[in-house]
Amino acid sequence: MNLLLLEPADHVAGDRVVLRDRRLRHLREVHEAEVGQTLRVGQLGGLMGEGRLLRLDEQEAELEISLDQPPPAKLPLTLLLALPRPKMLRRVLQTVAAMGVPRLVLLNSYRVEKSFWQTPFLEPAAIREQLVLGLEQARDTLLPEVIIEKRFKPFVEDRLPALAAGSLGLTGHPGDHPPCPRALSEPVTLAIGPEGGWIPYEVEKLAAAGLAPVQLGERILRVETAVPALLARLF
Amino acid sequence: MNLLLLEPADHVAGDRVVLRDRRLRHLREVHEAEVGQTLRVGQLGGLMGEGRLLRLDEQEAELEISLDQPPPAKLPLTLLLALPRPKMLRRVLQTVAAMGVPRLVLLNSYRVEKSFWQTPFLEPAAIREQLVLGLEQARDTLLPEVIIEKRFKPFVEDRLPALAAGSLGLTGHPGDHPPCPRALSEPVTLAIGPEGGWIPYEVEKLAAAGLAPVQLGERILRVETAVPALLARLF
Numbered sequence: 001m002n003l004l005l006l007e008p009a010d011h012v013a014g015d016r017v018v019l020r021d022r023r024l025r026h027l028r029e030v031h032e033a034e035v036g037q038t039l040r041v042g043q044l045g046g047l048m049g050e051g052r053l054l055r056l057d058e059q060e061a062e063l064e065i066s067l068d069q070p071p072p073a074k075l076p077l078t079l080l081l082a083l084p085r086p087k088m089l090r091r092v093l094q095t096v097a098a099m100g101v102p103r104l105v106l107l108n109s110y111r112v113e114k115s116f117w118q119t120p121f122l123e124p125a126a127i128r129e130q131l132v133l134g135l136e137q138a139r140d141t142l143l144p145e146v147i148i149e150k151r152f153k154p155f156v157e158d159r160l161p162a163l164a165a166g167s168l169g170l171t172g173h174p175g176d177h178p179p180c181p182r183a184l185s186e187p188v189t190l191a192i193g194p195e196g197g198w199i200p201y202e203v204e205k206l207a208a209a210g211l212a213p214v215q216l217g218e219r220i221l222r223v224e225t226a227v228p229a230l231l232a233r234l235f
Numbered sequence: 236m237n238l239l240l241l242e243p244a245d246h247v248a249g250d251r252v253v254l255r256d257r258r259l260r261h262l263r264e265v266h267e268a269e270v271g272q273t274l275r276v277g278q279l280g281g282l283m284g285e286g287r288l289l290r291l292d293e294q295e296a297e298l299e300i301s302l303d304q305p306p307p308a309k310l311p312l313t314l315l316l317a318l319p320r321p322k323m324l325r326r327v328l329q330t331v332a333a334m335g336v337p338r339l340v341l342l343n344s345y346r347v348e349k350s351f352w353q354t355p356f357l358e359p360a361a362i363r364e365q366l367v368l369g370l371e372q373a374r375d376t377l378l379p380e381v382i383i384e385k386r387f388k389p390f391v392e393d394r395l396p397a398l399a400a401g402s403l404g405l406t407g408h409p410g411d412h413p414p415c416p417r418a419l420s421e422p423v424t425l426a427i428g429p430e431g432g433w434i435p436y437e438v439e440k441l442a443a444a445g446l447a448p449v450q451l452g453e454r455i456l457r458v459e460t461a462v463p464a465l466l467a468r469l470f
Contacts, residue, residue: 002455072452072453072454094457095457095460098454098455098456098457098460099454099456099460099464100454137455137456137457138454138455138456139453139454139455140454182417182418183417216467217307218307218374219307219333219334219335219373219374219375220237220333220372220373220374221333221334221372221373221463222329222330222333222372224459225330225333225334225463226463228456228460228461228463228464228467229334229463229464229466229467230467231464232451232463232464232465232467232468233467233468
């Protein structure tokens with residue numbers, strides 16, 4: 001936790017917050033924080049700054065805060081991701097938030113196991129929990145938007161063209177394709193497939209919606225490795 | 236497992252192998268492989284090719300193999316990594332092998348907890364197990380070399396200058412440094428710090444050994460995210 005992320009309910013006055021949950025435990029057990037100490041804080045959805053610890057006991061931490069810095073810029077990216085298996089989903093959500101992806105679409109694909117859609121980690125509160133961990137890690141305050149699309153064809157045919165309009169559309173896919181471009185500053189819509197990859201039909205449908213296949217070399221990477229690798233290459 | 240990795244002990248004849256371990260279970264349970272099917276195989280430390288499944292039962296799988304392709308090229312990189320916490324170490328070893336790092340140095344740092352050095356995941360067999368999983372994922376056959384350096388100062392002062400000779404030396408470190416360079420083809424020696432980062436003394440010592448600090452933006456990434464991000468940016 002490199003940033004103490006504050007929510008509206010934490011405020012007891014304009015510049016005072018009281019924490020009682022896992023953040024209190026983290027302050028006590030990991031940071032071993034002491035009264036008088038200054039910590040980096042950020043208002044969820046708002047500014048970042050500093051918080052001075054006024055009081056810390058087993059029940060509560062109280063801080064006086066001063067917020068004056070904007071969060072870091074987001075990437076100009078919409079990321080489409082074939083729904084990963086539940087355990088990987090949690091880590092990928094953290095990575096997506098940490099790397100500054102503003103919009104994530106979790107999408108079905110032929111090679112996504114049907115059972116993956118049943119995971120409790122897709123509940124809005126569970127998604128939010130992982131995104132918050134990613135923001136705390138990277139020092140950001142703005143939650144990414146997460147869109148869930150359980151049907152590939154209607155999404156790719158009917159909604160993706162509008163979503164990707166005005167951006168460079170790319171599909172990460174191993175094979176005889178152009179290499180993934182580097183150091184872009186323009187908006188990008190990027191689709192990353194499931195373990196085992198997109199099937200040819202899906203690559204065709206994504207291409208028809210404007211997302212051209214690009215490759216990242218011969219090596220097949222796990223989704224949680226491919227996401228940071230592709231993002232660091234693109235921007 | 237995108238590649239069935241074969242070891243010398245698997246061979247019952249020049250072009251025949253018999254498998255009995257987790258690879259057998261994987262073939263049966265994940266691949267749901269059937270006799271006659273052709274699978275991608277590779278000889279650990281050697282060539283890659285195809286294997287035809289001759290026989291498959293609860294005890295054994297027998298394959299006829301034909302190996303004629305070289306493994307993919309490694310990156311021209313020596314990666315120095317402050318020892319991550321044990322759970323993360325396992326995933327990072329897989330990532331390092333999957334991305335084609337030929338040489339990894341696991342290094343002490345002020346912010347590496349002493350207890351991390353006690354983990355059984357540092358046993359040679361445990362390291363090898365994770366590296367093999369990474370090779371199987373990425374379709375490679377060449378194990379990276381892993382060097383363990385429990386003392387920062389003697390390593391950085393006495394051995395690092397020779398290890399890094401003839402390469403571009405870089406230390407990933409947040410702050411007011413030049414950005415991490417892109418698309419290199421020359422050899423690189425890259426040092427990535429622990430959670431919480433290198434301390435200033437360590438950044439100075441690494442710089443004195445020829446590894447200049449570079450940054451990857453304002454966002455603080457977990458080690459398992461920073462590794463693929465830096466590698467994809469560099470090469």
